[in-house]
Amino acid sequence: MTSPVLTHAESDPRNAVEQATDDLRALVNLPGSLAILLDSSRDPNSGVTFLLIPPGRDQPELAVKLATTPAAADVIDGEAKVLIALEQLSLRRVEATLPRLAGKFHADGLLAIATSIVPGTPMRTRYHGFRHLRRPEAVREDFAAASAWLADLQLDSASEIRSISLLDGVPALMRARWPNDDQVTAVAEKLAPVAARLAGEGTQRTVVHGDFWAGNILLTRQAVTGVVDWSGGTLSGEPLADVARFALSYALYLDRHTRPGRQVAGHPGLRADGWGTGIRYAIAGEHWFGQVVTEFVTGALRRLGVPAELWRDVLLAGVAEAAVTADHPGFAACHRDLLVQLMSEGAR
Numbered sequence: 001m002t003s004p005v006l007t008h009a010e011s012d013p014r015n016a017v018e019q020a021t022d023d024l025r026a027l028v029n030l031p032g033s034l035a036i037l038l039d040s041s042r043d044p045n046s047g048v049t050f051l052l053i054p055p056g057r058d059q060p061e062l063a064v065k066l067a068t069t070p071a072a073a074d075v076i077d078g079e080a081k082v083l084i085a086l087e088q089l090s091l092r093r094v095e096a097t098l099p100r101l102a103g104k105f106h107a108d109g110l111l112a113i114a115t116s117i118v119p120g121t122p123m124r125t126r127y128h129g130f131r132h133l134r135r136p137e138a139v140r141e142d143f144a145a146a147s148a149w150l151a152d153l154q155l156d157s158a159s160e161i162r163s164i165s166l167l168d169g170v171p172a173l174m175r176a177r178w179p180n181d182d183q184v185t186a187v188a189e190k191l192a193p194v195a196a197r198l199a200g201e202g203t204q205r206t207v208v209h210g211d212f213w214a215g216n217i218l219l220t221r222q223a224v225t226g227v228v229d230w231s232g233g234t235l236s237g238e239p240l241a242d243v244a245r246f247a248l249s250y251a252l253y254l255d256r257h258t259r260p261g262r263q264v265a266g267h268p269g270l271r272a273d274g275w276g277t278g279i280r281y282a283i284a285g286e287h288w289f290g291q292v293v294t295e296f297v298t299g300a301l302r303r304l305g306v307p308a309e310l311w312r313d314v315l316l317a318g319v320a321e322a323a324v325t326a327d328h329p330g331f332a333a334c335h336r337d338l339l340v341q342l343m344s345e346g347a348r
Contacts, residue, residue: 024066024105024112030055035064047072051117059117062102063228066112073111079231080104080113086207089235093152097218097226118226120218127214133254134266136288141222142214143296146246149224150212151303154239157207164203164306165238166317167195173324177332183340190343191320194313203304208237213249243300244318247282247293254278254289276338283315283342316342 028035032055037048047067051060067073083101091098099115106112123142132138171188178184209216210232218226255264255272264270267289270281282293297315298308319342323335 024064024107027062027103027105027114028052028064032056036060047076047112052114061117062114063099063117064105064112064114066107067110070110075231076111076113079229079233082230082233082235083115085235086230086233089157089207091153091156091207093156094149094227097149097224099226099228099230115228118218118228120220120225123214123217123219126219127250127253128256131265133257134264136266136292139289140292142250143246143292145219145222145224146212146217147296147299149217149227150239150242150246150300153209154204154206154304157235158204159206159236161202161204164198164201164240166198166240166244166314166321167191168199170317170320170324171195174320174336177324178336181336184336187336187340187343191316194316197310197313198317201306201310203239203306205236206239208234208239209242210234210237210245212242212246214246239304240300240306240314241318241321243297244314244321247296248279248315248318248322251278251282251289251293252276254281275334276341279315279319279338280342283312285312 034053036051036053038050047065049063049065052062052064053060054062065076065079067076080101083099086098087100097118099118102114102116104111104113123145126132126138127142171191174184174188209227209230211229212227216227216229217224218228254267254270255278258264258272260272262272264272264278267281268287270277270287270289281287282290284290285294293315294311297311301308301311301314316339319335319339323332323339326332326335
């Protein structure tokens with residue numbers, strides 16, 4: 001379904017929660033209330049998300065996330081804890097973009113949480129808009145908006161300097177996830193010099209969103225005005241993780257609207273020839289899109305005090321990290337196979 005434009009509530013969204021019991025039905029079934037169901041994830045630990053419009057209002061005031069499995073309940077509970085902790089921090093540059101926990105509920109024994117609405121339209125909506133991805137100025141605006149928000153978040157939350165941890169434990173996790181795969185074993189060994197180069201530099205620990213991609217970023221005009229889904233968030237982590245996730249996820253779907261084997265409009269040399277072709281195209285660093293990605297990652301590296309020439313290592317590490325952490329087995333396997341291609345001899 002088409003994602004609606006979200007706006008700030010005119011009143012504190014916690015009021016409706018405080019008037020309800022801990023049963024989700026008491027909140028949803030208020031006479032005159034309406035709910036807008038959003039598309040749900042296919043991940044094993046996914047939940048169902050819907051927007052709640054209170055009686056007498058014409059805009060949503062609460063976003064409700066309902067667990068569908070015990071594993072999903074653990075993830076949602078973790079998100080609630082992150083949101084509570086974020087409220088305790090001084091994040092003055094980005095605080096208006098963060099949802100606030102409004103309450104916890106139970107529905108047939110499973111957990112649900114309600115959060116305040118943050119303003120904006122999902123970047124994913126414009127991403128898939130007509131001819132958006134073929135226009136360099138439009139794509140640059142998306143990357144500039146993401147870069148500005150990440151810079152503000154990281155400035156607000158910077159703490160001690162530690163070695164870059166993007167690949168910490170990843171080779172071992174790859175072997176554990178695919179124990180009988182000789183290609184995975186070989187790739188895990190090839191990651192060692194990449195991990196050494198990254199670990200030889202340091203970044204300040206910052207708040208990390210954990211799933212910073214176009215579907216979780218809300219825009220108003222050309223600025224980020226909301227960032228949702230903090231289920232993978234942490235208060236002190238590796239800031240380059242969000243940088244890599246945004247760049248890779250943006251590149252992944254460049255060919256989504258192109259028939260297999262065809263040239264991708266607006267992207268010289270890019271054909272829709274299999275999963276991950278957009279990522280390979282980005283990591284090559286060529287043509288205008290490769291330049292946008294390179295500038296995005298190198299800009300973050302310079303800001304964080306890291307040599308810019310490590311930009312490709314950051315992206316390779318991001319692919320490896322997705323392979324070992326993705327909940328969906330098929331999605332993880334696609335990243336694994338892509339990494340095998342990228343790390344094979346002559347891939348660059």
